[in-house]
Amino acid sequence: MPELLADCKAETLTRLRRALRAWYSRHARPLPWRKTADPYVIWISEIMLQQTTVAAVVPYFDRFVKRFPTLESLASAAEKEVLRRWEGLGYYSRARNLHRAARILVRERGGRFPNDVAELLTLPGIGRYTAGAIASFAFDKQAPILEANTLRLYCRLLDFGGDPRSAAGQKLLWGFAGQIVPRRHPGTFNQSLMELGATVCTVDEPRCSVCPVRGYCAAFSRGRQTQIPIPLPRAPVTEVTEVAVAIQRDGRYLLIKRLPGERWAGLWDFVRFAWEQDGRISPIRLAGAVYERTGLKIAHQGAIAEIRHSVTRFRINLSCHWAQWMTGELDGRTRHFRWVAPSQFARFPLSTTGRKFARLLQERGAQ
């Protein structure tokens, strides 16, 4: 039995909380979403922070909240614009869910943000952690939280050497999260736990010598802090080759909207498809592949660039080409598409590689 759980006396928890609060009051980073108790703003920040670092999120957060300062402004925006503001952050289902949830809240709840975990959990894109974060940060509800930073911190405090993502591990850690969160100022306390995990109890080199709770840490007392939590097995990296073709017609290029269920659903893209690894990209084969997918006949004009890009466990090598439209029409009943002048590319949300390709085309046009 881990020491802290075995000794989960009220006085022990009280001392631990006091030490952590004192530390947080001196060391909390002044992040923009910490200046408010507005649940809308906190919700935006929490969704952006999923799978993304604080440093990457800050500029996106500032721009997004400036453009959509209220729930109503987000709900009334077109999905295209929401995705455009999200462009580059990745994991676009987060933006689509934010938008859907905003519309539900305005349409069905009069724009009122729920203040309890059960209600928050009914909204698209809000899981147990995010619900706990919003309920505690914005409404000071005594709701537990467990995300990457607190997961690591709790594992070490408890010297838990099992798999923290297993059902048993999750049960133990959520149980501990429920025990440790206090009745008074639970929101600030939860933030202090996350801050400690993010800045002191870090993945590779926990800074135990300056840690305010080391006196309560079972892993530290046993010298096991760098072995806890057990590492996740790394998924092997898969190399992928893709081809993107910018098809030009009367000075405009074809952009196609990605459909629900496709990667990057809701974003727009040039004609793009997978290509066999190390396969030769000849003009004839390329034209045949475009015809097969779109029904358009093209004349290949040349390669423009090779773009390398990593997404989760995929390393993508994107071969970018341009071609002249010859004959054929897309079926507008099955595909949303536009012929777009390069000067208008900025109006369309594109993937990171799509945007790089679009910029190359703009530069070529400007030469």
Ligand code: SF4
């Ligand atoms: Fe983490 Fe070290 Fe603090 Fe324990 S003592 S909580 S391992 S930083």
